[in-house]
Amino acid sequence: MYRYDEFDEKFVRERVAQFREQVQRRLDGSLTEAEFKPLRLMNGLYLQLHAYMLRVAIPYGVLSADQMRALADIADRYDRGYGHFTTRQNIQFNWPKLVDTPELLDALADVQMHAIQTSGNCIRNVTSDPLAGVAADEVEDPRPTAELLRQWSSLHPEFSYLPRKFKIAVSGSPNDRTAVFFHDVGLRIVRSQSGEVGYQVIVGGGQGRTPVIGAVLRDFLPKGELLGYLEALMRVYNLHGRRDNKYKARIKILVRALGVEAFRSEVDAAYAAAPGPSFELEREELARIAAYFEAPRLPDRENVVGLSCVVRAKDPRFLRWLGRNCSTHKVDGYSAVTVTLKRVGGEPGDASSSAMRTLAALADEYSQSELRVTHEQNIVLPHVASRRLYSLWQELEGAGLGDGNRGLITDIIACPGQDYCALATARAIPVAQGIAASFAAPQDQEDIGPLSIKISGCINACGHHHVGHIGILGLEKGGQEFYQVTLGGDATETPAIGERAGPGFSSSEIVGAVERLVARYREQREGNETFLETYRRVGLKSFRESLYAADT
Amino acid sequence: MQLIRDGRFVCDRWIRIGAETASEGGDSNPAAGCEPADDGRPTLVRGSEIGFDLDPDTPMDRMRHLAKHAALLVVRFPSPTDGRGFSVARTLRDSGFGGELRASGPLIADQYDFLLRSGFDSVEIPRALAKRQPEKFWRDGMNGLGDTYQPRDAEHRAILRRRHATTLGSTERTHAGGESLP
Numbered sequence: 001m002y003r004y005d006e007f008d009e010k011f012v013r014e015r016v017a018q019f020r021e022q023v024q025r026r027l028d029g030s031l032t033e034a035e036f037k038p039l040r041l042m043n044g045l046y047l048q049l050h051a052y053m054l055r056v057a058i059p060y061g062v063l064s065a066d067q068m069r070a071l072a073d074i075a076d077r078y079d080r081g082y083g084h085f086t087t088r089q090n091i092q093f094n095w096p097k098l099v100d101t102p103e104l105l106d107a108l109a110d111v112q113m114h115a116i117q118t119s120g121n122c123i124r125n126v127t128s129d130p131l132a133g134v135a136a137d138e139v140e141d142p143r144p145t146a147e148l149l150r151q152w153s154s155l156h157p158e159f160s161y162l163p164r165k166f167k168i169a170v171s172g173s174p175n176d177r178t179a180v181f182f183h184d185v186g187l188r189i190v191r192s193q194s195g196e197v198g199y200q201v202i203v204g205g206g207q208g209r210t211p212v213i214g215a216v217l218r219d220f221l222p223k224g225e226l227l228g229y230l231e232a233l234m235r236v237y238n239l240h241g242r243r244d245n246k247y248k249a250r251i252k253i254l255v256r257a258l259g260v261e262a263f264r265s266e267v268d269a270a271y272a273a274a275p276g277p278s279f280e281l282e283r284e285e286l287a288r289i290a291a292y293f294e295a296p297r298l299p300d301r302e303n304v305v306g307l308s309c310v311v312r313a314k315d316p317r318f319l320r321w322l323g324r325n326c327s328t329h330k331v332d333g334y335s336a337v338t339v340t341l342k343r344v345g346g347e348p349g350d351a352s353s354s355a356m357r358t359l360a361a362l363a364d365e366y367s368q369s370e371l372r373v374t375h376e377q378n379i380v381l382p383h384v385a386s387r388r389l390y391s392l393w394q395e396l397e398g399a400g401l402g403d404g405n406r407g408l409i410t411d412i413i414a415c416p417g418q419d420y421c422a423l424a425t426a427r428a429i430p431v432a433q434g435i436a437a438s439f440a441a442p443q444d445q446e447d448i449g450p451l452s453i454k455i456s457g458c459i460n461a462c463g464h465h466h467v468g469h470i471g472i473l474g475l476e477k478g479g480q481e482f483y484q485v486t487l488g489g490d491a492t493e494t495p496a497i498g499e500r501a502g503p504g505f506s507s508s509e510i511v512g513a514v515e516r517l518v519a520r521y522r523e524q525r526e527g528n529e530t531f532l533e534t535y536r537r538v539g540l541k542s543f544r545e546s547l548y549a550a551d552t
Numbered sequence: 553m554q555l556i557r558d559g560r561f562v563c564d565r566w567i568r569i570g571a572e573t574a575s576e577g578g579d580s581n582p583a584a585g586c587e588p589a590d591d592g593r594p595t596l597v598r599g600s601e602i603g604f605d606l607d608p609d610t611p612m613d614r615m616r617h618l619a620k621h622a623a624l625l626v627v628r629f630p631s632p633t634d635g636r637g638f639s640v641a642r643t644l645r646d647s648g649f650g651g652e653l654r655a656s657g658p659l660i661a662d663q664y665d666f667l668l669r670s671g672f673d674s675v676e677i678p679r680a681l682a683k684r685q686p687e688k689f690w691r692d693g694m695n696g697l698g699d700t701y702q703p704r705d706a707e708h709r710a711i712l713r714r715r716h717a718t719t720l721g722s723t724e725r726t727h728a729g730g731e732s733l734p
């Protein structure tokens with residue numbers, strides 16, 4: 001994985017020193033709160049419902065075991081023993097005190113981590129595929145590009161005071177695991193007809209109040225032109241994006257207002273007018289970074305024995321986990337293992353400091369000291385020898401992390417909702433817990449198969465409900481929470497925004513509503529059809545009938 | 553307004569003429585001098601040199617046109633978070649403007665480094681703000697970010713150039729030894 005050199009190290013240390021001094025000036029009054037706000041946001045510090053919250057970047061989702069342990073220590077020292085993994089490959093800590101944050105940032109810098117640009121109206125932490133460098137379907141590892149973008153966007157002189165936040169995702173595989181169609185800019189590494197590797201550029205996707213599927217801006221952008229082209233694109237947005245209304249300030253609104261064609265000509269004109277990007281040596285730097293991401297040398301031999309030892313294990317819980325949570329690895333005899341942070345009764349994405357330490361130790365023991373964080377709020381151990389899967393699973397099981405439910409109905413994404421978030425209109429976590437409890441039986445989950453439920457506590461859609469096969473949006477009317485259901489959303493390379501099913505449900509009705517949807521799917525499915533496939537075939541109407549059957 | 557150049561509070565030699573010009577035309581609004589003129593007449597003079605105030609939403613073609621005649625361009629920042637001026641500066645510099653580029657508005661010292669790296673030479677801020685943000689803040693803010701990944705106008709602080717110094721050095725040697733440069 002990438003390691004800071006002296007320059008990166010110094011850069012991050014200087015940010016901490018600078019923030020320490022800014023906090024001091026805020027405390028002594030030479031900075032007003034209004035002036036301080038963009039500065040603290042650029043260092044990941046939010047003012048939440050009850051206290052501050054610090055959001056730490058996990059660039060493109062890659063973590064070392066040592067970094068995970070450092071996060072566990074931070075959770076103990078500054079939070080209440082928990083870290084919350086978000087849907088954008090960040091980890092959040094609640095409750096830090098303003099005066100303590102520089103020290104916390106120091107602790108992060110000690111393990112080459114930071115909170116730079118995890119919030120504020122700037123280019124945010126760049127996200128990528130949690131199976132990068134592992135997945136067999138990859139055209140090219142997306143992490144070097146993501147790291148290049150991290151450096152290029154860090155304290156960019158021109159793009160640090162944008163109309164609104166700006167999120168970039170990079171995918172290296174035709175099968176999209178990074179939701180590239182739902183980012184301000186999505187990059188897909190593709191191969192041209194002549195075999196050259198470059199980027200497909202997608203712009204203007206997003207969720208929030210106005211969900212939009214991104215449009216293809218450039219079908220093929222040669223390598224070496226990436227940063228120059230992105231600067232032209234960002235320049236058009238920075239100059240023309242709306243600043244009068246923060247709900248209309250994202251690039252998707254600008255692209256929609258101009259139309260993709262007109263937006264494309266603006267970008268092309270800006271690209272032609274610029275002498276070159278502000279970041280030099282793009283190709284050289286990309287090559288330098290790529291060297292850090294060479295596939296880890298996996299000790300060969302015995303592993304070809306692989307699964308045969310494993311399959312002798314008869315434990316049905318293990319077999320379920322093996323089927324659901326283990327993915328094939330580029331290298332024969334290895335697997336990438338997903339650990340779902342979705343215990344029934346737990347909070348989606350939350351990890352206790354002891355769970356974090358367990359995962360770090362398991363990464364040391366089984367996965368070359370490496371972990372990944374997914375936008376599904378789960379953790380991946382990317383390089384596990386297949387013959388050791390059973391013993392890994394036993395250890396996970398012992399720590400309460402052995403659920404084989406990846407991608408199943410209990411692998412729910414939920415934002416913090418009213419339990420933590422100042423903007424929430426309803427609770428999200430208890431709904432996730434209610435649904436998980438209702439479908440707790442593993443055979444049931446297996447029978448239902450792949451089904452993604454995503455829950456947001458308000459219209460800002462941090463829980464990505466628009467792209468859930470079943471999306472749930474918590475709202476409020478007359479002091480009562482109610483939940484709107486959308487159906488058929490899809491965050492992958494066949495993107496779709498969920499359709500509104502009809503009137504909302506109260507907090508006591510919502511779990512029953514999901515049960516009726518699942519029952520309808522089981523009646524209607526043909527052969528091995530998944531929920532989404534059935535939905536696409538039979539349409540909204542049939543599911544709507546099941547939802548509102550009780551009323552009619 | 554307080555003018556800041558090279559990290560110091562300095563006197564402004566430029567004279568705003570917008571107000572007088574406007575009153576000749578029958579408009580006696582004293583604030584007119586701070587508004588960008590849209591009639592093509594300069595709003596600032598220094599000896600025989602002229603300058604213009606630019607609003608960030610002035611069309612780019614018009615900005616480039618004014619830039620041809622100006623020794624000073626003042627880009628207005630309506631608020632510290634309205635970052636259009638950064639792109640205005642970059643675009644003007646890219647199109648070859650070599651005169652003084654000034655940022656004007658309620659900007660803070662923490663933004664100084666961003667302003668300089670975008671191509672500005674000077675900043676002017678309201679007097680009241682200059683009281684809270686004295687000269688020392690601006691001196692510290694001048695290279696406040698230390699080394700950066702985007703070099704452009706600050707060679708010695710350019711991480712990439714130093715990181716690849718060996719590679720670059722060898723390319724240069726190759727060129728020097730060859731017959732012709734591309």
Ligand code: SF4
Pocket residue numbers: 415416417418421422423424425456457458459460461462463
């Ligand atoms: S969706 Fe709303 S409630 Fe949930 S985290 Fe985002 S802002 Fe908060």
